[in-house]
Amino acid sequence: MGNSKLFTPVTFGPLTLRNRTIRSAAFESMCPGNAPSDMLLDYHRSVAAGGIGMTTVAYAAVTRSGLSFDRQLWMRPEIIPGLRKLTDAIHAEGAATGIQLGHCGNMSHKSICGCTPVGASGGFNLYSPTFVRGLRADELPEMARAYGRSVNLAREAGFDAVEIHAGHGYLISQFLSPSTNHRKDEFGGSLQNRMRFMDMVMEEVMKAAGSDMAVLVKMNMRDGFRGGMEMDETMQVAKRLEQSGAHGLVLSGGFVSKAPMYVMRGEMPIRSMTHYMTCWWLKYGVRMAGKWMIPAVPFKEAYFLEDALKFRAELKMPLIYVGGLVSRSKIDEVLDDGFDAVQMARALLNEPGFVNRMRDEENARCNCRHSNYCIARMYSIEMACHQHLGEELPACLKREIERIEAKG
Template sequence: MEESILFTSGKIGPLTLRNRTIRAAAFESMAPGNAPSELLYNYHKSVAAGGIGMTTLAYAAVTQSGLSFERQLWLRPEIIPGLRRITDAIHKEGAAASIQMGHCGNMSHKSICGCTPISASSGFNIYSPTIVRGMKQSEIAAIAKAYGEAVRLAKEAGMDAVEIHAGHGYLISQFLSPYTNHRKDEYGGSLENRMRFMKMCMDEVMKAAGSDTAVLVKINMRDGFNGGMEIEESLDVARTLQNECGAHALILSGGFVSKAPMYVMRGAMPLKTLTYYMPTGWLPLGVKIGGHFMIPSVPFKEAYFLEDALKFRKALNLPLVYVGGLISRKKIDEVLDYGFEFVSMARALINDPAFVNHMKEDKHARCDCGHSNYCIGRMYSIEMACHKHVQNLPEKLIKEIEQLENK
């Protein structure tokens, strides 16, 4: 094995990171009132102190209509001082700060986003459940402009980088995927047309980013089900982002929250945990009855996206960030040896915010995440946390965690 580049500096556009690690933009659920909280501040400060190259605040909506959770950031002028406090703390620890931004499209409900959810095409979202309205052309241009405005706000908040979410079945992904885009105008049909909205958003993003802000884009390599985007089309999307849109780096992911959620994260959804933290009503009852069908398990293995990601590494020459199932120094070094410039992690850093420092001290370091996905089950209702950091767990949740971790 070649000498590891893990603890060497690396560049993303105008930005240099102290090492090759990035805290992935996993939703923290730490923004009650859609604004940063003390919990969000403490968590990202701890990850920065734990040695990360760059930590990413997750999933900030570019407009109110883009919110899918009550405890999710919404980028607007009122929250900039709170975000600035977080970026200052991250910088003080020697790390860079990034914020993921996007629009959830059909993955919402009027009670959260303040309107009938919008998407590339009209339809019905069984997960909310709610009617969804296809966007008018005038709205498409307005949302693209909102991405640019969100980048300007992120810069004001002291962010070194922005991450544009173009995957996982959120709005840009809903335009890209033939599964959700049934439009008959110039935004639907051919891949060229389905990419039009993404290119409009990226045009606004790159103008706002200027010469001093790094721009990363998270994309799907596959949607993860029949009838969705597959590798060949996704490679064309990646080439467009590289050659036409000017993205500084791509984050290679996969999965569709409304259709194949565990394809993104792997393992099983802990349904007892999910329903335990939900507010009372018919939804937890529905999940108890049909959850195994709605959220099917997908087996976890280390570096589960690597085989697909290597096809993108071969086809592209811009910096690529590998994400998906990294829990050991050995596998991280292996991924970097394949030519990926950066690695991105989420669950490993929920389990151990100082995991990067531990890898620096020990070449055999491995975090002890057992992939029960308790953190994800809990995330939809209250703040994300590893069960190992939670006291007084109910016995039924302890049993579920043990059962899933000992499979």
Template sequence: MENKLFTPAKIGPVELRNRTIRSAAFEGMGRDNGPTPMLRDYHISVAKGGVGMTTLAYAGINRSALSFKTQLWLRQEIVAPLREITDGIHEAGAKASIQIGHCGNMTHRSTAGCIPVGASTGFNLYSPTFCRGLHKDELKQMAKDFGTAVNTARDAGFDCVEVHAGHGYLISQFLSPYTNRRRDEFGGSLENRMTFMKMCLEEVMKSAGSDMGVLVKTNMRDGFKGGLEIDDCLAVAREIERCGVHAMVLSGGFVSKAPMYVMRGRMPVYSMTHYMKQLWLRYGVRLAGKYMIPSVPFRELYFLDDARRFREALDLPLVYVGGVISRANADEVLDREGFDFVQMGRALLNEPDFVNRMRNDDTHRCGCDHVNYCIARMYSREMACHKHCADLTPKIRKEIEKIKRQNAKEEKTNG
């Protein structure tokens, strides 16, 4: 059987040189909600490293969509510097995508410019903050903002957009019964809870036209009791397919309830709090972090069991993400399991040229050791692998080594 990994493939009208995609893992490399040279250089390095398409992470569709000042706000004022990034990606032979979304209730007034909004009124312990439910007359404009973001992405030279409909952000907050307690036509039954998502995707597809590819990231499970389970998520995926999108990214987890279900492994709580500026938050998370962010064991291809059911049920191109750390993993997903593309995040942070290394050595495995230091710091500083950081404090190094030992023991126990 011929390997698919380094064969070209299309997402809608856009052809990628191979089946690899840099996932929309938040880089934390923006400034004042715009791009920086660091963000440009990172994505160009990944493009030069052989990836088929690289995805700029989590661009807010409007001001209320923003969680961090280091996050992109996709607007006309930043089109020119974004064009520098996409031009560099294209010169390196890769395609450029940008993830668009809205954080929902996971923000603060000082960042979002308003009281955080979501599917329903309540309190988000993760932020922590009070939030209000969006009014019905606000939802149409919110959906239109998704469409406007697609047009802005086109102006900035992007080939594709990835709509974030998972992980407990706004669209996901409407889908999940945990966060959607509405009593109108946008709440109640799953069919009603999908209404806002369908409104957003209608606007996206209208703006995408015939020249832009559209991917949607969706959950296969929310990852906790009281959230969406696999059968409901299959129904959501079928509806996404009916909306005419070009590809689907299969993920899972809920950042405000089951964050490590998304990323797997342990969260290095001391490392995360070390970079927090607010003292009350720093010490509060140190006390409660292991309860707020429970670990979920990492294993290679950790979403594959669930993803198989989606592959059986759907016809559109599917993107596998979750625990791809070697050429063997990529070949298994593409050649034996029938997926069309693979997304990778931590592997391409550890080795921006990971794809070229897989091309040159079919036994290659990336050097990521899954201690999640990169994730711990990305909410306060740029995302970075601990192996590339020379300024780690002794306590951070000690925590990293402890997690390595725990991972090794767990791996040995599980065979």
């Protein structure tokens, strides 16, 4: 315990955190009207009070077309005062605060984003059922500038860091991955071409971040399905991000549209997920086809570590480990392996004070039992852990959760 790095400060660019823990940008679904709510503030304040080094507000779309849910943040001047209240509350608890900026690309629907969804290439998105339009090359500089503008808004709102989302099958990732990029112009084909849009975004982001904002980038080490990116290419993406001046990389994997449980591991509780859905045909469609649409991937602690260690060996820049951390001993092991910080989400939803408890207990382990109920409900209502619900769960959902937890 004496030589643990966990409670030592760590620096990313201009930002120093009080310890090496970061609340990862897991979608909270607490932003009705695409604006911050008291619920969002209370949740992040509780994590900050629980000892975290930095808490990250999830997924703020850089343009309206980048929204994938109607309870998601959209970065625009009107919401800055609300975000300022949130960052002030987090800073008052001694934690730093970051915000994840992204664009969902084709993972949306006109009813949410107000237009025909856009992506690296046109086509049909089965999950929203909707047609998607490929972005024209002349639209890309403006899209990249939207990321830069969002960085400036984040600064105005009091954030210390931004996390650019370049993974999980969202827009930047749709350009990078050969499975979603079928372009015939200079933005498609070779990996060099597929990285061009990311390069444009990073140039705008680093310019906007200047010398006082930390820039982290979340990226995929593997897309997690056949035909997606593998490590030979993602390693080159990481090296390009290192060259671009990013202050740290968050190493993740998976595609929300094709391999969602590769990102989160475990099984998706389909009954729970459909229970909260309001759209009747989607409810029944997912209930019938859910097991096939969202295949389970076994959970194991620190499930991305083996891949992440290969990136650690090749890169000099700060790296942040994310994926399946629930115990103090595993977190110490990851930090000893040379990662600069760790990110967690489900552990902190289960126990916002987990970081403080780790300070006192060498064998601290959070009580998350990996039913993924929290994820199942966030598609419709706010993310919450079933162990802390105010309301009583219907018997069918309880049974489902017990069955999944018993497997774990």
